[in-house]
Amino acid sequence: MTAPLYRIPGASVLTADADQSVTDVAASVTEPKTVADVLAQSQVESVMDELDRELVGLVPVKSRIRDIAALLVIDKLRSAHGLNAQNPSLHMCFTGNPGTGKTTVALRMAEILHRLGYIRKGHLVAVTRDDLVGQYIGHTAPKTKEVLKKAMGGVLFIDEAYYLYRPENERDYGQEAIEILLQVMENQRDDLVVILAGYKDRMDTFFQSNPGMSSRIAHHLDFPDYDVGELLSIADKMLTSQQYQFGLGARQAFDDYLNRRLQQPHFANARSVRNALDRARLRQASRLFAERDRVLSKDDLITLQAQDVLGSRLFKAPPAERRSA
Numbered sequence: 001m002t003a004p005l006y007r008i009p010g011a012s013v014l015t016a017d018a019d020q021s022v023t024d025v026a027a028s029v030t031e032p033k034t035v036a037d038v039l040a041q042s043q044v045e046s047v048m049d050e051l052d053r054e055l056v057g058l059v060p061v062k063s064r065i066r067d068i069a070a071l072l073v074i075d076k077l078r079s080a081h082g083l084n085a086q087n088p089s090l091h092m093c094f095t096g097n098p099g100t101g102k103t104t105v106a107l108r109m110a111e112i113l114h115r116l117g118y119i120r121k122g123h124l125v126a127v128t129r130d131d132l133v134g135q136y137i138g139h140t141a142p143k144t145k146e147v148l149k150k151a152m153g154g155v156l157f158i159d160e161a162y163y164l165y166r167p168e169n170e171r172d173y174g175q176e177a178i179e180i181l182l183q184v185m186e187n188q189r190d191d192l193v194v195i196l197a198g199y200k201d202r203m204d205t206f207f208q209s210n211p212g213m214s215s216r217i218a219h220h221l222d223f224p225d226y227d228v229g230e231l232l233s234i235a236d237k238m239l240t241s242q243q244y245q246f247g248l249g250a251r252q253a254f255d256d257y258l259n260r261r262l263q264q265p266h267f268a269n270a271r272s273v274r275n276a277l278d279r280a281r282l283r284q285a286s287r288l289f290a291e292r293d294r295v296l297s298k299d300d301l302i303t304l305q306a307q308d309v310l311g312s313r314l315f316k317a318p319p320a321e322r323r324s325a
Contacts, residue, residue, distance in 0.1 A: 056233045068090070087190045091196075095221070096225075099271030105223075106126075110123065125156050132164065151192060238274060245303055247303040254276075257276060283308040287308065
């Protein structure tokens with residue numbers, strides 16, 4: 001029996017002795033003719049739907065991601081019609097405060113690009129300055145090239161990218177890493193997408209000092225801070241994923257906590273929510289641990305009570321002394 005040459009979902013197994021040539025049959029089945037065809041073949045819509053479920057808010061960011069996906073889908077249809085569909089530049093800059101979902105969106109972006117055939121592997125390599133820049137002459141180039149080698153075929157995510165450029169230090173080697181990145185971003189943009197991330201004001205300064213980098217970034221996405229309602233929804237999602245829940249009055253207490261915490265320095269959006277819930281879980285564990293002779297029910301183990309939230313120092317210390325507890 002002749003071994004199958006192709007297996008196409010939803011179609012028969014094609015063999016070399018089929019009446020019609022394998023090439024013709026494969027082309028007739030797989031060549032997309034509509035947007036729906038591309039979406040069905042790539043399954044890219046499921047990734048975007050997952051992004052909607054995974055991240056609260058961020059409507060402008062999600063809209064821009066869908067716009068980029070739409071461009072790539074239409075380009076595939078143009079290519080099917082023999083029209084010019086040269087791969088667009090897909091290097092990006094994500095700006096915003098910590099905890100606004102930049103890394104999560106970068107992961108989903110890598111998956112979208114892979115499913116649409118614009119990168120080979122779909123993996124994401126996340127790095128900072130320390131992964132790219134060496135401490136002595138001759139150290140930076142091999143470090144940067146090794147990172148690029150690992151990222152090739154996928155997405156390279158450089159967090160706090162502005163730290164690559166330190167003009168105040170004449171002996172800094174960050175500029176060497178930037179020059180290598182620029183060359184690869186231009187010459188191998190069909191095999192690597194670079195996403196730079198960081199605070200908006202610092203990234204603006206970075207681009208002003210490095211116009212070559214600015215000219216290679218096609219998409220700028222700004223990630224807004226979450227409001228209290230969105231932060232509460234994020235807390236609900238986090239608790240559900242960990243098989244916890246708010247008890248009577250606990251969600252209201254967490255709402256109060258968030259309003260107080262937002263007035264404190266170094267707030268990190270979803271990251272601060274996660275940290276606050278971790279501390280509430282610690283207080284719950286200590287409370288239950290103290291009742292060592294009581295039989296604990298499932299509800300006892302999964303429920304955060306109001307007192308577990310109100311135990312934060314934010315509710316105890318005077319305003320001048322409050323910290324991010």
